Amino acid sequence: MEHIPKHISEKKRFSIVARGRSFRYAIRGMGIILKTQHNFWIQLVLAAIVTTLGIVLHIAPTEWTVLILATTAVLVSESFNTAIEIDIDLTSPHYHPYARDTKDVAAGAVLISVLGAALIGCIIFIPKILLFVR
Numbered sequence: 001m002e003h004i005p006k007h008i009s010e011k012k013r014f015s016i017v018a019r020g021r022s023f024r025y026a027i028r029g030m031g032i033i034l035k036t037q038h039n040f041w042i043q044l045v046l047a048a049i050v051t052t053l054g055i056v057l058h059i060a061p062t063e064w065t066v067l068i069l070a071t072t073a074v075l076v077s078e079s080f081n082t083a084i085e086i087d088i089d090l091t092s093p094h095y096h097p098y099a100r101d102t103k104d105v106a107a108g109a110v111l112i113s114v115l116g117a118a119l120i121g122c123i124i125f126i127p128k129i130l131l132f133v134r
Contacts (some may be wrong), residue, residue, distance in 0.1 A: 070117035076115040081106040
């Protein structure tokens with residue numbers, strides 16, 4: 001049997017306190033995103049607009065589900081992008097083309113999720129808006 005480091009092989013007991021700390025760290029991370037990322041705020045405003053539009057146009061439960069998933073994908077990809085940017089700034093404080101590429105690829109992932117969410121929004125809302133304005 002191969003050697004497993006002691007810190008990995010020892011199972012820790014479940015601890016409500018440790019779980020609470022993990023939750024606190026996650027909330028802190030969300031605070032960092034909210035304090036530092038302007039695009040995240042823009043995405044939250046757009047999510048509020050989409051939610052309002054969904055209420056006004058009485059979209060179906062399955063449409064709500066798809067919109068929630070699309071919105072979550074955008075916010076999660078923006079969050080990962082932020083984490084990657086923070087890490088790259090720490091590990092590569094001086095310009096390096098790989099650091100630039102890493103940041104650009106992460107930003108590209110956000111763009112992919114935004115474009116997908118926008119397409120979903122168009123598929124759901126355009127037919128309803130056209131019926132609404134008639």
